[in-house]
Amino acid sequence: MNPFKRLVAPVSLLLLVCIVGIAGYIYLEGWSFLEALYMVIITISTVGFHEVRVLGPVGRIFTMVLIIVGVGTLAYTLGKVIEMIVEGEIIGYRRKRKMEKKISDMKDHYIICGYGRVGHQVADDLLAEKIPFVVIDPKPEIAHELEQENIPFLVGDATEDEYLEKAGIKKAKGLIASSDSDADNVFVILSARVSNPDVFIVARAGSKESENKLRKAGANRVISPYYIAGRRMAAMAVRPTATDYLDTVMHSEHLQLALREFPIKEKSRLCDKTILDAKIREKAGATVLAIRKVDGAFDLQPIGSSKIECGDTLITIGTSEQLELLEKMVK
Numbered sequence: 001m002n003p004f005k006r007l008v009a010p011v012s013l014l015l016l017v018c019i020v021g022i023a024g025y026i027y028l029e030g031w032s033f034l035e036a037l038y039m040v041i042i043t044i045s046t047v048g049f050h051e052v053r054v055l056g057p058v059g060r061i062f063t064m065v066l067i068i069v070g071v072g073t074l075a076y077t078l079g080k081v082i083e084m085i086v087e088g089e090i091i092g093y094r095r096k097r098k099m100e101k102k103i104s105d106m107k108d109h110y111i112i113c114g115y116g117r118v119g120h121q122v123a124d125d126l127l128a129e130k131i132p133f134v135v136i137d138p139k140p141e142i143a144h145e146l147e148q149e150n151i152p153f154l155v156g157d158a159t160e161d162e163y164l165e166k167a168g169i170k171k172a173k174g175l176i177a178s179s180d181s182d183a184d185n186v187f188v189i190l191s192a193r194v195s196n197p198d199v200f201i202v203a204r205a206g207s208k209e210s211e212n213k214l215r216k217a218g219a220n221r222v223i224s225p226y227y228i229a230g231r232r233m234a235a236m237a238v239r240p241t242a243t244d245y246l247d248t249v250m251h252s253e254h255l256q257l258a259l260r261e262f263p264i265k266e267k268s269r270l271c272d273k274t275i276l277d278a279k280i281r282e283k284a285g286a287t288v289l290a291i292r293k294v295d296g297a298f299d300l301q302p303i304g305s306s307k308i309e310c311g312d313t314l315i316t317i318g319t320s321e322q323l324e325l326l327e328k329m330v331k
Contacts, residue, residue, distance in 0.1 A: 291315070
């Protein structure tokens with residue numbers, strides 16, 4: 001709510017008192033408009049200046065009534081203004097408007113629906129890769145945390161179309177339904193898919209039974225944190241060295257490598273070239289791990305003679321600098 005709407009009633013009442021006061025002095029004392037206005041201002045503000053003219057008995061009675069009503073109304077209005085300033089509503093409103101403006105200007109961003117443990121991790125990874133995103137969560141306490149991180153957010157229920165619209169679902173590139181409730185995730189997916197048929201949706205499943213429902217609702221990918229955690233724990237127990245290697249490669253503090261995919265469009269300079277001819281390794285330093293072909297099949301062990309065709313997708317690994325160089329080559 002706009003906090004200034006709280007001032008409509010007191011300001012209107014104060015304005016009414018001034019109009020009545022001006023009309024009273026003009027009618028009762030025969031003063032001009034400027035004289036009456038001056039008298040009303042010095043009366044309700046209690047500045048103590050002398051009257052414009054000597055008041056008659058009726059004028060004095062009218063002035064006493066104006067002092068009681070006018071001073072009380074002015075004090076009430078000023079009290080509301082001070083209350084808004086002390087409570088920080090004006091500053092909060094301006095921040096909210098600034099946040100809404102920032103979100104409305106975003107495009108090709110991601111929307112995280114649900115800022116629990118899974119949503120936190122998703123946000124951390126997107127921040128690390130400098131990918132723009134918006135968080136929607138019904139818990140008011142997230143506001144302070146996200147404001148400190150300068151992360152765009154909306155406090156509200158993501159299952160309501162209103163908040164998805166405010167988050168820019170029609171211009172979004174992807175949506176992560178990470179709520180703890182599978183039912184809420186289904187509603188979010190249905191609403192998002194109707195608003196933007198092309199948005200890429202990844203959903204969190206709390207149970208194995210919910211995965212099919214989430215896919216039927218329109219999710220492109222469904223992930224169960226418990227299933228993934230179980231597989232990872234098994235891998236760490238059976239293949240600890242290999243797991244440590246992957247962790248070192250992907251999350252080392254000194255060498256931050258990342259996986260990234262690059263769609264090859266028709267105008268790309270890499271179209272119809274082999275990996276050897278493209279000189280990806282020599283020019284960018286990144287490594288092509290796999291190529292997803294137009295028909296959906298994967299070339300899991302690309303070699304120098306592997307051909308890059310229009311519509312393919314390169315799955316690569318490298319540092320942020322190497323991937324940035326490769327992005328320029330792909331264009």
